[in-house]
Structure formats: C-alpha cells, structure tokens
Amino acid sequence: MDFPKELKYTKDDEWVKMIDDTTALVGITDYAQDQLNDIVFVTLPAVGDEVTADTPFGDVESVKAVSDLVCPVTGVVAEVNEELDDSPELLNSDPYGNWIIKVENITGFADLMDADAYEAKTKEG
C-alpha cells in the first residue's frame, strides 16, 4: 500500500497536492481504491463548479456500491480529468498518477494529515 510522502491526506481517503498557494490537484488514495474494488464509473463535477471542503463533489462507482468523493478544499473547479470518463479503472491502477479534479482560487481546507498520520489511520480501520 502506497502513501507518498509529498502529499497531504484527509480522513475521507482523498489526497491533495498543492501546485501553488491557491491551486491543488485532488485524487483518491491507494487505500481507497483498494476498498472500492474495480471502479466502473466516476461522476465528475463541471469546470467552473464551486467546491467546498468536507462536502461531496462527485462520486465513484464500483459494481455494487457508490462512494462519495469528499472535497479537501474550498475553491473552484479549474479542470477535470476527462480520461476517467472512458477509463475509470485508471484510479485503480494508478491512484496517485491520476488526479480527479484541479481546484483553483482555494480559500479553505479540510483537516489535512501527512502520510504517516494517514497510514496510521488506515490501520485503525
């Protein structure tokens, strides 16, 4: 199980990578994709949508379940990873190499933890 050190993590199993002070990439963690099993669909927001920390911004579907994607930041959606439309399984094969949304104009954050703290949390189950 991977927990890249340079990323920040939330309790909802998302990762955040700051590009600059007000822009970030958001995705789901290795632990998350493992729990979800084969992902068959990703519901993405639209470019320009406002997103809020600790609030769902989309969801991820496996064959038998749907899980909310909970946003780690407050801001505006600048880009969505359209590759996920046709190939949602990329989130399984490379969860850290495939970001889901890029957020700009960031004005707030959910509680973020570092890789070690997040790893510890996943072991608690």
Place this chain on the structure above:
Amino acid sequence: MGTYVPTTAKEREEMLRVIGVDSIDGLYRSVPADMLLGDNLNLPDGMSELEVREAIADIAEKNKIYKTCLRGAGSYRHFIPAVVKSVASREELLTAYTPYQAEISQGILQSIFEFQTMICELTGMDVSNASHYDGATAAAETVTMCRDRKRRKAYVAATAHPHVIETMQTYCWASNTEIAVVPAKDGRVDKEALKAALGDDAACFYLQQPNFCGQMEDAAEIGEIVHAAGAKFVMGVNPIACAIMKTPRECGADIAVGEGQPLGMDIAFGGPYLGFMAVPKKMTRSLPGRIVGQTVDTEGKRGFVLTLSGREQHIRREKASSNICSNQALCAFTAGVYLSAMGETGLKQAATLCISKAHYLAAQLEKELGWKLVYGGEFFHEFVTECPDADKALKALDAHGILGGLPVEGGILWCVTELLTKKKLDEVVAILKEVF
C-alpha cells in the same frame, strides 16, 4: 375455504415443538395484545376454486366485449399472433423473480437484451432500458433526465395524450419542477407558440408522434426549435408507426419513449402496459431502470447480467434519480416475442394496413356521410371527423357490437388497425348511414 398452505396439523405441531412455542399465536408475542385482530377480520369466507371461478366469471360477464373496436386514444387493439400468447404464457418466465442471480436467469436476461436491441432499432437509439411502467410514466421520468442546475422548466405539447400530460404534471409537482403546456393550432403543436415559450431555463420539450388526435407532427422542425433554445427534445412514439415513420433519432430527439402496449399486449382495461425508454449512447447514465449488459463468464462463455446498477435505488438510495425497482418485465418479453414474430416485413405490413385502412374509413365517412376531417394534417391510424350527434352515432354502432371512436372536442376520434377488413369498414359506414 381456499388455502395454499401445505403443512398438515401434525407437522405444524412438530414444527412448533422445534421452535419452542406452544402455539402459532405465541409467535406474535411482540405484538401488543390489543392490536391483534383475533376473529374481528371482517372479510367474506374463503372459497373453493370452483366457487371462485364462478364468482369471478360472473363479474367478467358484466363487461361488454365489443367484437369490433374503432377506439384508440392510448389503448390499441391489434392482431396478436398465436405464438405470442403461447410463448408469453410460459410459466417458467411468469413465476421467475428479477434476474439478480444471473447464472440461473440467462433466459430472462437474454430476452431483455433482445428487447433492448429491438427498442433501439425501432427508435434509432443506442441504449434502451428494460422497461418502465407505461408510456406516461416513461414520459414523466424524462424530465429528471433533462433537468440540470440552470435548466429547470419542462414543456409538453397540448397534443400529447391527456394522461401523459397529467402524469408529467404530477411528477413535476412532486419534484417542484415547473411544467408548461404548449398550445395546439389546427390539431398540431403551434410552432410559433413553442418558439415563444421556450426560455433560457427550458430543460425539455415532450412531443407525441403521432399525437393524441392521430396527426403527424413536424417532428424534425420542432426538434430544431427545441435545440435552438438549448433544451432537450423528447419524443413519445407509437412503436408500430416507427416501422414506417422517421425515427426519433432521425428527428433529432435526445430521448425516445412510448407506450409499447400495441406490441402484443391485450387492451385489458388499461393494464398492464409497457413503457419504453431509449437514448443515444452519451445519455446512458441518465436512464432510469434496469439495463441488461453482455459479458462473459469464468470460462469465457457469453452471458448477460443486470448492469450499470450504480444508477439505481438499491445502490444510490436517496441519490438515485429514480426509485424504479420492478418494471414491466413480462410485458417487455411479450413485446420482444411480438417483434420477433412480425419481423421487419410484418411490422411494416401492420403499419401499412393501419394507415391505409384508417384513410379508407376517413374517405368513406366523408363520401357517404359528409363528415369531414377536423384537422388538415397527415395522419397515421387515428383521425378526428366531425359528427352532428356523437351519442347517436355511437349508440347505433354499439347495437351492432361495435365500439365507435372516442367523442372528443370537434367530433369523434376514430382508430383503425389491421384487424378491420374493408368489408367491416363498409359495414360501419352503412350502419351510420342508416341513422344519419
């Protein structure tokens, strides 16, 4: 007293012993005692099968069966091939559950896959669901499919079936969606009124083809008007007419729905009927209801499963776009058998017979009785003629076991299907000529 409980008194005694209670009533000990009905259930006594058969048959005899039917208006008496009845009444399918256990349900799943294919062929679309309750509810659920954050208002043609309009209005009231009826002009949608009505907040426009009065609408042109306003174009179509008319896809529709009852189902006092819904590939995820998909098993053999369930209520719960669970599976199966029996040639022939015979009757009514068509446009198998006294006309036909057309504003809405021979149609005209 009729019963289907097979256990004997002795067996029940033993079972109660195994469970560890003195009597069956002991199993209801969680129920507050004063809530138990005891002997106070005020129902008539049960009956043996013989008695029930007589009782129900007596009730059935209080209905009048018309040998000849000239009334449509959303319920159409068509020719149903014997193979359809034979296959659709097979009890294997009748008593089966929803095919969640795919390994033992391949028969049902494959037949639905075949149905989905045939609906796509009829409508020109890419994806169909496994059915909806009827044409009206299918129409109503298209509004949710078309609504988004900015576009929240629905529009429906005044020329749609009144029950479709009413059902759409109910569903819109439920979801706090505004819905407006676009008026008609000379029996078809008033295109100028449509242009004026569609605003920036228009989500969708529903058009029925052919419409309630049997008229053919300018669907492609209307589709352009709707798209120009940024809204989605929904067409509700007669499936038999689809064999010869421009398909919803060819008219630019974003969603095709309709009433599938003409495809092998009895008129049966209104139900069960069959709603169908079909869309282009890009709208797949917005389709409500079950969808069957093709896949392979662990040995590489082709098989079918319910798929894309992430859209549905049992997974999404309050986030589902529709609550639909059970649909009209057996009716969809019936439609599949009907379409397989008819084939391309048969369905085209049925449609041709319908339109030709309807025009024949219309011509005869004008020629022999002077009853003109109320609307000037092209029509499929329904049409409205004037009638100086609808009651008198219908009474005269009734006396000969003929159900005449439906009295509507302006006259009578007639329907002619492939069941009516020329001889019969001439007889109808002759009967009317006797009294007028």
Place this chain on the structure above:
Amino acid sequence: MAEELKLIFERGTEEQHLTLLPECDVPVVELSEKRESRLHLPHVCENDLIRHYTALSKRVHGVNDGFYPLGSCTMKYNPKINEAMAALPGFTQIHPLQPVETVQGCLEVIHTLNSLLCEVTGMQGMTMQPAAGAHGEFSGLMLIKAYHQDRGDTGRTKIIVPDSAHGTNPASAVMAGFSVINIPSGSDGCVDLDALRAAVGPDTAGLMLTNPNTVGIFDKNILEITGIVHEAGGLCYYDGANLNAVMGVVRPGDMGFDCIHMNLHKTFSTPHGGGGPGAGAVGCKEFLKKYLPGPEVELKDGKYVLVKPEKSFGRVKSFYGNFLVVVRALTYVMTLGKQGIPEAAKNAVMNANYMRVKLAKAYDMAYDEICMHEFVMCLQKLHEETGVSALDIAKGMLDNGIHPPTMYFPTIVHEALMVEPCETESKETMDEVCEIYCKLAELARTDPEALHTAPHATPVRRLDEVKAARDQVVRYEFH
C-alpha cells in the same frame, strides 16, 4: 457443459418470416416522410421462433421450479386459477375508455379489491393505480405532501427513513420532493426511539417504515413510534413489503399508519414475471382520501362510477393501473377469505421460525429471537474463519438447484443472507433445504475453494460484472 445460446438475431435467414397478415384490401397509403434507417428485427420461421423461446425458458428459475426464499420478496406459490381469471376475454378484451355502463365488471373488480384490502389493512380509501411497490411509495408520499400543502404547512420538507430501509424508500422520498433524514437502527434492529425523537420537528413531513422491519422483527414500540411522529405533526407511511407476516393478524391502520402501499406481486400471490408487472396498491385513512390520484371507483345508486377525488394530487400513470394484476389479486383474496388470509400470515411466520431454529446450528443468526416471516443470517464470522462469503454460499446453492436467499440486504447486517420461506412451502421441502444449507456451511470449512468458484453446474458460471459495466454492450449490433 451447456452450449451457448444464440440470440434471436443470430438465427434464421433474411427471407424467413411468419405468414401473419393478409394483403391490403384498400388503397395503400404511405407517409410523406418515411423512416430512412433500416429496421433490423429478427427473421426466423415460426418453428425456430418457438425453439428459441423454449430454449430461453429452460434457462430460467421460477417458483414453479423450486424453493425461492428471497427475503423481502415473498415469492409464494402463484395460483393457476389467478392466471385463468386474468385471461378471461371479459377482462382482456375491454377497452379502458369504453362507456362506464359497459365496464361495470371491471369497476367491480377494482372496487371489491379496494374494500377487501381496506379491511385487511385498516384503511378507508384505496387506489390500484400505481404499477409497482416503488410507484406506490411515491404515490403514498404524494398523499402526505398534498395533505401538508393543503393545510398551508409548507415547511414540512423532510421524510424520516430508518437506515435498514429498502433503497426505494429514500429514492421515492426524493422523487416526491422531500429530503431524507436517515436514522440509525438500534442494536436490536428496531427503530432507535431516541434517534427518532431527535429527528422529528416542525420540518417533519412523515416517517416511512415497514413493520415487521427489514430484519424480520416486529417492532413492539410501533405505537410509540407512530405517536412520536404524529405529535410532531408528521404522518406515518407503511411500506407494505412485509405485510405477509401480519395480514389478517394485525393491521397497519391499527399500528398508527396513515397511508400504506402493498405489493400485490408479493403478498397477494401475483407472479413476478421476471421483474414485473406488479401492482402497488395504495391505501389511506379517511382524511387522505380526497388526495388520491383518481379517477377512483365509487358505488352510487347500485352502479359503479369513476370519480376524481376533489383534491387529487394527480395521476401517476395512464388509465387505472395494472388491471389484470388486480384481477389476480382479487381472485386470491376471495379464495383465501376470512380464514385463509390470517392463516397464510401465521404459517409464513411459523415456517420462517422453523427454518431459523434448524439453521441456527450451522449459521449465525443476526438476531437471536422469534422472527416474523423472514430472518437474517450473518455470515461475517464464517467469512473471517473460512474466507467464504455470503455470495459464495449463495452460488453454492445454485449448484444444488435452489434459489439463494436475498444477499447483502439489509445493509445493516454484514454478509447478510435473508431467508423468507413463505407459507406455501411444505415441511418436506424446508427440511431438504435446511440440509443443503447445513452441508454448504460444512463445505465452507472443508473445501472453501469449491464455493469460491461456484456455481459449477449452471448454464453459465460466474459472470464478469466489471466487464459488463465497463464495456457497456447493451444491445446487439447488426452488420
């Protein structure tokens, strides 16, 4: 190994067809704007058509084939007299828009079933219009919505739903324009009264509940539950999916419910048809009658008439409902009558408890107490010990020719299998099935791999659902 079945489109040749229709005996008319694309439909001869569907019918498993203990589905025996009555031309050949005098029989069917089911459920008004349970839920919630709006109480926007509820409950609430408050169930599977008290308020439109609940237990606090909601100004809606446990024994109307739906294709023996058509009859107390969809059947001066209720919230589908399904249900209720209705419920409950006790040796029960018409087994421990899941056990049952119980529902129990035998099973069948279930539990410990790869003896093996969702092949492509 069973051979792959052809699709109907893969059979026959272009020229083959049935000889069904005559030539046109009037001048042929064509539309000015014709269909452009080719209409691909099957091209088979009648013999092959029949063979195709016969082959499909052999790959289906119905109540006619064997035990069908699907919890929350009530797969009881489908009486054949019902089919015979629903096939009477006096019902099938009737146009829904015939003059009222000529359909007195159809109206009598609807009116009679309405009255009988009102008596069974303790309601005063009823409609047969909804086509399915979920459709009935939607309609019942609309009664609640209409009621509050009529009183000018527009702030009531929330429906309370227990987390153990069937997915259609919250989905229906949202379709009816409400938002959902989920309340957790207690450890006993019943409504947590404190959670309910905390959830009600001036924004409560109502509560949706089934009793017995989805884990098969009769909630003894039911009067307190409905009381709490009424006191807060909300109404109580009964999901009748589990009515088979209590029909003729206890009435939802006496439990404090204001409106209900019933699944005629569950409790009242009409066949499931592979997923419909069913019927979701909706009943209500007197004060809600005026909001019913309509037109509803009333008896006036000895004649049946159709009347639209004065404050109807509107139609929910065309015409009057799935009429032939109503005919079947009426036949059933008249067959059972005063004695047969409660007898069916009581035997359903007894059969469930019998199987529960017998299976308790091999499986953990989610709730170790008297159940109603169904019970839930929890295979979590078995899964942890052997790696065999509820799904694996279910697939193992397929190899034994029996239909598995409901899997993974309700979601509040892990690795759940919910069993509902119904009253129409013989002791002999139940004993045989219990033996098979116990053998499978043993197999889980001795040869788990056999179950991971089950089923082995069915026409197809386990199917790749991920591939189905990703490929999205949902129709045949003609070339």
